């Protein structure tokens with residue numbers, strides 16, 4: 001249908017059809033998303049052309065197949081499975097890039113061969129392509145099981161106008177989305193100067209953390225990083241080193257959890273030849289190897305009382321003795337430690353030396369959990385998509401909403417795992433809601449905090465599951481409402 005013909009045909013449009021076109025054209029001036037445009041459009045179409053069923057099917061060019069995006073029908077019993085519609089009719093519209101109209105399809109030899117048409121007793125079909133960048137992007141299809149006189153040429157013209165308008169609106173929505181996404185990225189670039197190296201985030205929690213990191217990096221103070229698992233303590237330790245005067249010298253780290261004491265000791269302090277079976281030569285420990293640099297002891301709460309004493313000597317006298325040796329060696333190392341446990345509680349219980357605790361706790365920094373800085377989720381998600389896929393994969397609006405709603409007990413590490421899974425599940429260029437699969441138990445299985453931490457996390461999780469309803473939360477946990485209120489108060493929960 002060319003422009004000149006449009007003018008001729010336009011006279012044939014009814015008042016209803018004009019009204020619908022006006023309404024659809026107004027959508028063009030609103031900032032809405034594709035799915036809303038399509039939904040509104042289907043509502044109008046079903047009203048105006050009196051079809052029993054209208055669907056919008058998206059054409060996936062690479063796979064040469066149609067996906068049902070939205071459907072609308074007067075008769076709620078109608079099944080909206082796409083196979084109900086003749087794939088052959090969809091195909092014809094796509095190939096011709098032109099609207100098609102069939103009356104009495106049961107007796108049309110070219111069409112009745114399609115099984116679905118026969119089974120469903122479809123009598124009339126209208127199909128109109130939606131064109132984007134000169135290619136068919138989707139098809140609006142309306143059908144009726146009765147012989148509909150209303151499926152007229154004038155309806156075809158009407159649908160053609162609609163398809164042009166919707167195509168424009170969809171292009172506009174696409175551009176709007178890109179602008180929004182660019183905006184988030186630009187905002188982040190501006191903020192990048194104030195956040196710590198490699199640490200993504202624009203929330204107040206991240207800005208405060210970054211300020212502390214910058215401040216403490218300039219000093220040579222011992223730092224204790226506190227925070228739940230997966231919040232970014234390793235990253236923070238690294239950032240402190242990178243921003244400090246020691247940055248040209250080594251940054252070494254040792255994880256202290258679940259490592260036999262003797263092995264940990266020889267790793268940290270090194271050993272003299274013959275100190276134990278297998279010690280065939282003298283070996284420098286990690287503390288010595290990080291001389292003039294920074295040494296990060298991760299999960300400090302797990303080290304034995306004997307090693308705690310040796311570590312105290314490093315902090316007090318800046319000296320070490322290799323295992324099996326007598327020679328005292330001077331070292332110049334800045335110590336950073338981290339834990340997700342409640343150290344004062346362990347001190348009280350006699351499991352952690354109080355003097356060591358005070359030595360380590362010179363400058364404590366709390367890394368906030370992700371649920372306290374949900375504003376960072378869009379940026380973090382995009383960062384991980386880019387980092388893990390290396391591609392420009394978009395994050396759908398509903399996928400993002402799902403991420404923002406969750407309480408993330410496993411923090412940023414868990415978010416990263418969820419994104420990784422989503423990238424595996426999604427084979428298009430956009431991560432949608434159904435690709436976001438959150439394993440509720442993944443953090444609880446290897447929970448290594450204190451019982452108190454566990455109680456807090458469980459309570460928050462249940463509270464979220466019950467939409468903040470305290471009596472339902474109490475009932476599900478088998479405790480009194482008073483207990484829940486008391487715990488929340490202790491946690492400063494508002």
Ligand SMILES: Nc1ncnc2c1ncn2[C@@H]1O[C@H](COP(=O)(O)OP(=O)(O)OP(=O)(O)O)[C@@H](O)[C@H]1O
Nearest residue numbers: 198199200228229230231232233234235340412413
């Ligand atoms: N702000 C951030 N920006 C980008 N990536 C982050 C950020 N925080 C953490 N990550 C990433 O999340 C993962 C977990 O962080 P990290 O290992 O530092 O956590 P952690 O607090 O040390 O956890 P654990 O207590 O289990 O050792 C890492 O892959 C890290 O790179």
Ligand SMILES: [Mg+2]
Nearest residue numbers: 233234298338
């Ligand atoms: Mg860590």
